[in-house]
Amino acid sequence: MTYYADHEQKVIDHPAEHTDGPVMILAVWAILVVGAILNIGISFAGLGDKAIYVHMMISLVQLCLVAYYWMHLQRSDSLTWLTALSAFFFMVILFALPLSDYLTRHRGGL
């Protein structure tokens, strides 16, 4: 639910109205810790080169949880979403262009 709404003038302030509940805070923490333990456990499982994909999947899930719940994207206005998604978008460009070169060099030149 969005309650850091796009601007609409308010006269009365209720800072205590939208606090994060302890259950949500602790549940996210528990999932993050389980993810970290899982990540370390996988490094003992002998997955070889494939392990990196599992590690990154777990880290991405952890990142999404942190951003959505703890960094309050869950209830952020559209400008904040735009800023967060812009960072993600430019990260994709930053990785996609150089990697499209380095990861395909073994195929030979043009």
Next chain:
Amino acid sequence: MSASAGALKHHFEDIEQQRGAERLGMWMFLATEILFFGGIFLAYTVYRHMYARDFADISGRLNVLVAGINTLLLLTSSMTMMFAIRYAQLGKRRPLMNCLLASAVMGAGFMGFKAYEYAQDYHEGLVPWASNFGKEVVPDPEHHDGIEYTLNEQWEKSGVSANRIRLFMTFYFVMTAIHGLHLIIGIGCILVLWGRAYLGWITPDRYVAVEVTSLYWHLVDAIWLFLMPLLYLAGPHHSLHF
């Protein structure tokens, strides 16, 4: 509570507009931070792709137990920051101060473990610019023939390149040091907040100062969630030990 009292600056129409501007300002800063770290992660990805076997070999020697403890410390410190926001909104000064202090102490604990790890890396000859790089005799996790070898000899036996190991360790030190610097700045910000809470300056209508600081802290935490597997879990591990 009237929004125009206390916390509201004159150039904002109301307190929610002001809070939105403060959050947006921090998010914009965080976007630049994400791209800053992105460049380093990209360089690491390229070299890891090129030298996967060498990176896996040396990563398996890093102290994954300390990395795990540090991960737990950072995640828990982020959790206490969440409780700090809650207590700031509820106007509970003492629990707010306790949560802020707990976050700062856990951040300092992280740096303490990191210092221990750096010292261990030096004694094991893993610091790329030190004169003892690769020259120390350390247990070999893969060969158990009873003879003790230096790291250089072990790498030669395993067919990995000392120069590529040096490259990985440079990434390791640069990435963890930059992350550590961010953490130290975060600890400083939290301690400033603690001081303001102690003086009674963080009232419920000013809770957003805690929230904005927590955004930065969570980002530093989230970056570690990627650094940890990329650096410490790039190769297989065989045991957990200090």
